Amino acid sequence: MADARKRLEPQSATGTVGSARIHDSAARHVAGEAVYIDDIAAPEGLLHACLGLSDIAHGRLVSLDLDAVRAAPGVVAVLTAADIPGANDISSTHRHDEPVFATQTILHHRQPLFAVVAMTREAARRAAALAKGVYDEAAPVIDVASARAAGGALVTDPLKLERGDVAAGLAASPRRLTGSMTIGGQEHFYLESQIALAIPGEEEDMHVFSSTQHPSEVQHMVAQVLGVGSHAVTVEVRRMGGGFGGKETQSNLFACVAALAARKLKRPVKLRPDRDDDMAITGKRHDFICDYEIGFDDEGRIHAVDAVYAARCGWNADLSGPVTDRALFHMDNCYFYPAVRGRSEPLLTNTVSNTAFRGFGGPQGMVGAERFIEEVAFATGLDPLEVRKRNLYGGNSAGEGIGRDLTPYHQTVEDNIAGEVIARLERSCDYRERQAAIREANAESPIVKRGIALTPVKFGISFTATWYNQAGALVHVYTDGTVMLNHGGTEMGQGLYVKVAQVVAQAFGIGLEQVKITATTTGKVPNTSATAASSGSDLNGMAALDACETIKARLVAFAAAKWNVLPADIAFLPGRVRVGAEEIGFRELVGAAYMGRVQLSATGFYATPKIHWDRKAGRGHPFYYFAYGAAAAEVAIDTLTGEYRVERVDILHDCGQSLNPAIDKGQIEGGFVQGMGWLTTEELVWDEKGRLRTHAPSTYKIPVASDRPRIFNVALLEDAPNREPTIHRSKAVGEPPLMLAISVLHALSDAVASVGGHKVCPRLDTPATPERVLAAVERVRAEAGL
CATH class of the missing domain: 3.30.365.10 (Aldehyde oxidase/xanthine dehydrogenase, molybdopterin binding domain)
Structure with a gap:
């Protein structure tokens, strides 16, 4: 294994951007040496928490007898909503519809009611099963059809995208058809389950190790539940064993319960649910029913589309509004519809609260789009690929001054x-x-x-939430020429860390092994956006580069003065720096700059340009x-x-x-x-x-x-x-x-x-x-x- 690890270690090289470099933790993954939260050495006095869950999907909690739970062997404490010093709320939206612990109304099967804290994880799990709940059970709303029948709208303003006269387009189409498609959901099935380890510090301080894609949201939620300022909470993430969107908001519950217990007991607390509980508690990819009407001609060209995307969202809002929005943003896939109307229908159900999942609604929108193409192909007897080509963005004008490059949300496709x-x-x-x-x-x-x-x-x-399109980074250059890199992106196996490290290595002209990638922490880079929307490298790479350029500008100014050359005569080259007619090593330049009292640390920041979105009007440039x-x-x-x-x-x-x-x-x-x-x-x-x-x-x-x-x-x-x-x-x-x-x-x-x-x-x-x-x-x- 040692020989294999040696072959996998990054070798000194410059010009690293664009080269095929191994994942920074690849060897540790293979060797089993990569440290995840459950691998962290147990702090002194560590306790373990387990969630107590409801036995029904819908109804009222009449009473909850926890005496047997408290009396179980190894139990240290039992926590309910009454023990929360701050807000019993971890919702990621303004609706405030997601309590940490349910108090009266039960809205999905296995909804958390309380937490047991015990000396061991096994003791906590056994004790949690001893609770006796009395319920007034009601019929649950399970699927899209029953939610529609119950009038279970999740939001009062579902998105509508519209361009052109759809009614006229359908009426004038030589041929029309209607249909419906059921699009299933999906479990994230990350290899590392949800997990959090909370370690209390002095006064109100709390350090939380969380398997989350959104450290800043976990920080704010923990602070909100504990009733303290965000500055008292530090959230740290070195790596996740997969996320896929399932750890963007769903990690909040586990981090908040661990922190709540740690705060009350003044001891470290870990919460790692059993896989069955994890799957029963956490949200999935939204499943949809797409109802559609299509107008087209005998040549397979679509004239008009009218579609409704109805989604099973679960028991609270979570991210269902934005997810169903993005489904509409992708109901066109690669195809131009001369007249189009798309409407979302997010529906409340007594199931887990569905959430972000790789693609964030886009895949469901595209599956619908490809069904439209298939329907037209079979109706006309044409080859499906030929129908796809005939409906692509681009080509001749569609009439009324509209080219075949305008999306349903009125963004021009410039890079088709x-x-x-x-x-x-x-x-x-x-x-x-x-x-x-x-x-x-x-x-x-x-x-x-x-x-x-x-x-x-x-x-x-x-x-599409424009304010999330920002990132920060922190870069330190040490006097030996090595570099420490920190940014707001999280590593879940996708290789974000090594990509951003490559950007930094190339910026300074140094080898990749000279860049130390450090754990994401809210204590170094604040107000981070979730590592989601495929934007991790885009945002954090640019923020890290911005920090590097700041340091390089200081080094250039110093070298120009010290060696009496023009700034334009200084260049960072692979493995060295040219200063006028001479070349020196990066380490030599950095050492000299330190002696000259030059600051060798910088923050970086990036905000995506050009984007804007007016949801009410259904128009903008969201991408x-x-x-x-x-x-x-x-x-x-x-x-x-x-x-x-x-x-x-x-x-x-x-x-x-x-x-x-x-x-x-x-x-x-x-x-x-x-x-x-x-x-x-x-x-x-x-x-x-x-x-x-x-x-x-x-x-x-x-x-x-x-x-x-x-x-x-x-x-x-x-x-x-x-x-x-x-x-x-x-x-x-x-x-x-x-x-x-x-x-x-x-x-x-x-x-x-x-x-x-x-x-x-x-x-x-x-x-x-x-x-x-x-x-x-x-x-x-x-x-x-x-």
């Missing part, structure tokens, strides 16, 4: 390269030749049918740029069982000028597989009582190694730097690749359609489990008269 990406992938993967071969093979194969599809991605990059990609998937299905294999996937993805191709390819591969799981095998099931039945690995199926595509080709789009001045002209890569997996859904649809001679639209809902595939096969056969 979707057609180019599709064309390149279509050629490189021999799409047409393989499609013809598949059709021939299917004609000779009565049981196993193959399918192929190529789908594109256009994903907007920026937080700084778009990331593009395309994937071609080939599958084989067994028409007797509905089982299937993903035989081959070819991906061409747009990362702009990649900061680190190795990290980016890993993100593309992982994102694709996660998206494939969402669309095929990962199914959330609640029973009629509102109990989540898929609450463990035994009942919830994520993709495993054998589910991967047999052939998996991933390439980055070359010679396509970002037209916007992002960090080294790169593009975000966290979320966009997940939507490439839509190609698998449509390849399955193509295979199903083959049993009916491609005459009937399969209308596959997601997840397209083998059961759903088999049902679709039977329906297509019946409708085709076979």
